Amino acid sequence: MARGSSGIVAGLTAAALAAVCFLAYQASANAPDSVAAPSDKASGATAAPSPKPKAPKEPFAVPADSDTGTRVVYALKDRRVWIVDDKEKALRTFTVMPSSVNPLPGVYAVTSRSGTITGSDGVPIEHVVRFANVGEVSVGFSAAQDNSMESPDPTMKTGGVRMKRTDGNALWTFATVGVKVVVVP
Template sequence: MRRTASERGRQVAGRSSGIVAGLTAAALAAVCFLAYQASANAPDSVVAPSAQASGPSAQPSGKPDAPKQPLAVPEDSDTGARVVYALKDRRVWIVGSQEQALRTFTVMPSTVDPLPGVYQVTSRSGSIKGSDGVMIEHVVRFANVDDVSVGFSAAQDNSMKSPDPAVRTGGVRMKRTDGNAMWTFATVGAKVVVVP
C-alpha cells in the first residue's frame, strides 16, 4: 500500500517534532543543572531565599539557622549603646541602645592594642598632633596601655596610613566622615567594647 505525499509529510513532521521536543528537553535540563551549580557556588547573600518564599521547599523542617551577616555587630560584645572595636577585623561598629548598628567602618589599628574588654571614653580632643606627628581630629580616648593612651581619631588629611611599627602609638585611625560620627556618638563616659 502506497502512502500519499501528505501522509509522508505528516510522518516526517512527527519525527521532526519529536526531535525538537527532545532537544528542548535536553536544553532545559542543561540550563537547570547550570543554574543549580551557579546557586551552589554563589555567596549566601546572593542566593538567600526571599522573604516572600512559600511552600514546602521554602524552609527546611525544624528551626533554620539565620545566615551570619559579615558586617553584623559581633556577638559577645556586651549590650546597649556602645562602640565595638574588633581587633582582628580592624572594624568598628557604633551601636544604638536598641542593638542596631548605626554605622560600621574599617580602621587602621595602632601599634599598641588594648586588651579585649569593656572601657569608657575618658577624654576627647578636637584637633591635636598625634604621637606620630600627624595632625588628627576628633580624638576619643578610652584606654591606657603601658602609659600609651589608646583612642580613635581621624587624620586631617583623611589618610589611614599604617603606623610606623617602631613607634608606640595608640591612635586607631579612621576616615574623617567616620571620625565625625564617632565624635558625635562617643561622648565622655560612653561605653567602648573591644573584642578579639
Template sequence: MAGLTAAAVAAVAFLAYQASANAPADVSAKPRTPSAAPSAATTGGPAKPVRDPLAVPGNSGTGARVVYALSERRVWLVDEKNQATHTFSVMPSTVHPVPGAYRVTSRSASVKGSDGVRIEHVVRFTTVEDVTIGFSAAVDGSLPTPDPVRKTGGIRMKRADGDALWAFATIGAKVVVVA
C-alpha cells in the same frame, strides 16, 4: 580531588574578600542584594558562609556602645536597641587594647598625634604600656600604616567616620573591644 578542594577554597575566599571590600561603610546606606554563594555543585563541596560585615559581633554586649573588632579592623556604633547605626574600617595602632569593656575617658577636637600628624575627633578609652589608646582621624584624610618601630595608640579612621564617632562617643560612653 585535592586540586578541586583547593580551587573551591580559593573561590570561596575570593568571594568573601569581594563581599567585604564592596560592603557599604555606613549601615544607613541602601543594603545591597547579596550575590549567590557558590553551590556544592559548582565548587565540589559545601559553600562556606560569609559573615555580614554590617552585623555587630555577638560577643560585644548589649546597649549603646562603640564596638571595635581587632581582627576585623572594624568599628560599629551601636544604639540602645543593639542595632548598628554606622560601621567603618580602621587602621589599628601599633599598641592594641586588650579585649574587654571600657569607657570614653577623654576627647580632643584637634591635636597633634603621637606620630606627629594633625588629628581630629580624638576619643580616648584606655592606656596600654603607657600609651593612650583612642580613635582619631587625620586632618589630611590619610590612613597610613603605622611605623612598627614606634609605640602609637591612635586607631585611625576616615574623617567622615570620625564625625560620626565624635557625635556618638561622648565622655563615659561604653567601648567594647573584641578579638
C-alpha cells in the same frame, strides 16, 4: 575663522573621547564576572573546580559577645568599628587602621576627647576619642586631617586607631565621655 573653529572642534572631540573612555572604564569595572572575564570553556582551557566561596560576613551585624546597650564596638581582627544604639542596632560600621599598640579585649569607657591635636606619630588629627591605656600609651580613635589611614610605624608605640574623617565625625558625635567601648578579638 576656519582655524578657530577647527580648534574648537578638536577640543570638543578630545573631551568626548575622554568621556567615552571614562564611561567604558566604569562599565568594565562594574560588570558582573560572567560578562567581564572570559570563560575558561570559551578558551578551551580546563580548570579544576574552584572551592565554594564563603558567604560574605554581614558588615552591619554587631559581633557576638560584644556586651549590650549603647556602645562602640572595636573588633581587632576585623579592623572594624560599630556604633550601636540602645536597641542593639548598628547605626554605622566602618573599617579602621589599628595602632601599633592595642588594648586587650574588654569593656572600656571614653575617658577624654580632643578636637584637634598632633598625633604621637606627628600627623595632625581630629576628633580624638580616648578609651584605654596600655602602659604609658593612650589608645583612642581619631581621623587624620588629610584623611589618610596609613599603617603605623611598628617601631613607634602609638595608640591612634585611625579612620576616615566622615567616620571620625560620626564617632565624635556619638562617643562622648563615659560611653562604653567594647574591644573584641
